[in-house]
Amino acid sequence: MSQIILITGGSRGLGRSAALHLADRGHDIILTYRSQKEAAETAVAAIQAKGPKAVALPLDVGQARHFVAFAATVKRVLAQTWQRETFDGLLNNAGIAMHEPFASTTEEQFDAVIDTHLKGPYFLTQRLLPLLADGGRILNVSSGLARFSMPGTSIYGAAKGAVEVLTRYLATELAERQIRVNTIAPGAIATDFSGGRVRDNPEVNAYVSSITALGRPGRADEIGSAMAMLLSDDARWINGERIEASGGMRL
Ligand code: NDP
Numbered sequence: 001m002s003q004i005i006l007i008t009g010g011s012r013g014l015g016r017s018a019a020l021h022l023a024d025r026g027h028d029i030i031l032t033y034r035s036q037k038e039a040a041e042t043a044v045a046a047i048q049a050k051g052p053k054a055v056a057l058p059l060d061v062g063q064a065r066h067f068v069a070f071a072a073t074v075k076r077v078l079a080q081t082w083q084r085e086t087f088d089g090l091l092n093n094a095g096i097a098m099h100e101p102f103a104s105t106t107e108e109q110f111d112a113v114i115d116t117h118l119k120g121p122y123f124l125t126q127r128l129l130p131l132l133a134d135g136g137r138i139l140n141v142s143s144g145l146a147r148f149s150m151p152g153t154s155i156y157g158a159a160k161g162a163v164e165v166l167t168r169y170l171a172t173e174l175a176e177r178q179i180r181v182n183t184i185a186p187g188a189i190a191t192d193f194s195g196g197r198v199r200d201n202p203e204v205n206a207y208v209s210s211i212t213a214l215g216r217p218g219r220a221d222e223i224g225s226a227m228a229m230l231l232s233d234d235a236r237w238i239n240g241e242r243i244e245a246s247g248g249m250r251l
Contacts, residue, residue, distance in 0.1 A: 002052060004087040005231055006030040006074065008061055008124070009094025011040035013191035014141070017224025018091055018231075019043060023050040025232055030077065030087065032059035032094065055081055061094045061120030062112065067127040074131055086133035089231045092121035092140045092163075097194030102154040110155050117159035122166060135178045139230050140167050142185040142242065148250045160185070164242050171240030180239040182230055187246020189218040213248025222247075 005022050009015040010031025016039075019029045029047050033040035033056060040056035047054035055077050059070050078084045098113045100106075121140055132138075142164050145157040164183050171181040188208040190199035197204045198217045208217045226245045229235055 002026055002028050003089065004028045004030065004078070004082060004084070005089040005091060006032075006087050006128070007091040007093055008032045008059060008120075009034070010091075011036050011043050011056070013193060014186065014189065014220055014223045014227065015091065015093040016043045017220040018093065018227035019047055019054070019224075020050070021221075021224045021228035022231060023047040023052045023054070025228060026052060027089075027228075027232075028053040028082065030055050030057060030074065032057050032061075034058070034060050034094065053081060059094075061092075061124060062096075062115040064115070064119055064123040067124050070124075071127045071131060074128065078131065086131055087136070088133050089137045089139070090125060090128060090132060091227060091231060092125065092138070093227075094120070095141065095193075098156045099152045099194065100155070101152050105155055113155045113159050117156070118162050118166070121163060125170065129174075132179065137179065137231055137235075138167075138170060138174075138181040139227060140164075140181070140183045142183045144185055144187040144244060144246045144249045146185060147244065167242070168240050175239075180236070182235070182238055182240065183242045184223070184227055184230060185242055185244040185246070186223045187212065187218055187244070187249040189220060189223055191220050208249075211250050212246065213251055216247070218245065218247055 005027050007015045007019050010019045011033035044054040044056045096116050140163050142160040145153050146160040167181050167183040188198045209215050
């Protein structure tokens with residue numbers, strides 16, 4: 001029986017790449033998108049072209065009050081598409097950037113980041129827990145910015161730091177069901193994230209290169225493959241860990 005992995009924010013960027021690498025490993029995919037339905041459908045078609053089954057569902061991870069209804073939708077999709085009551089892995093990947101100096105960060109910016117990056121994964125995971133199979137796995141997504149600081153990213157970095165702590169608590173509490181929980185912390189990766197600034201802004205690109213041992217920003221594919229590995233049985237004894245994939249930023 002193939003394993004089913006649910007990926008939030010699987011329509012583009014790192015989540016999409018993870019979905020394709022998981023499909024290469026024979027895993028079926030439920031991916032979510034917030035607004036770009038066409039991109040989600042293109043990702044589903046790319047997964048299906050590799051053989052596995054895939055379904056795209058809309059979800060705003062910043063709106064926790066909708067998670068009960070989302071879990072009901074997942075339950076229905078599992079029954080209809082897989083004749084199953086559970087899925088096997090959750091990748092809490094969806095996210096937004098926030099660049100604002102500490103002194104001028106507003107409560108609205110603070111709430112948007114916390115709702116998306118901390119409250120979202122916290123309560124989405126809680127709501128989906130009855131549908132996650134015993135022996136399953138959860139991968140949360142942090143950032144290099146939780147280990148080192150850069151001006152203008154205080155609330156984003158703090159939220160990602162909280163995700164890393166949450167990961168250890170989940171690994172402890174969910175161990176009784178043999179569910180393992182890890183964090184991947186990407187460095188700066190050339191995606192659409194933050195308006196594509198790592199990819200498209202030459203100054204940002206050059207700065208990132210200058211503080212990265214391997215001398216360049218990462219590519220989505222280099223995170224997607226690591227995410228797929230951490231969600232696979234190859235990583236079955238890795239639990240409660242933070243794994244950074246940054247090419248060696250600020251070592
Ligand atoms: P992208 O901007 O390329 O893609 C973001 C994805 O998340 C899209 O699928 C988007 O859906 C979805 N999304 C955004 N906001 C929400 C929301 N509120 N609810 C549901 N889905 C949402 O970003 P990346 O792939 O680069 O980033 C993925 C994760 O990696 C994020 O958590 C980010 O913080 C983290 N990260 C990224 C780094 C980088 O340099 N790129 C570095 C370190 C960490 P839609 O297409 O519908 O808009």
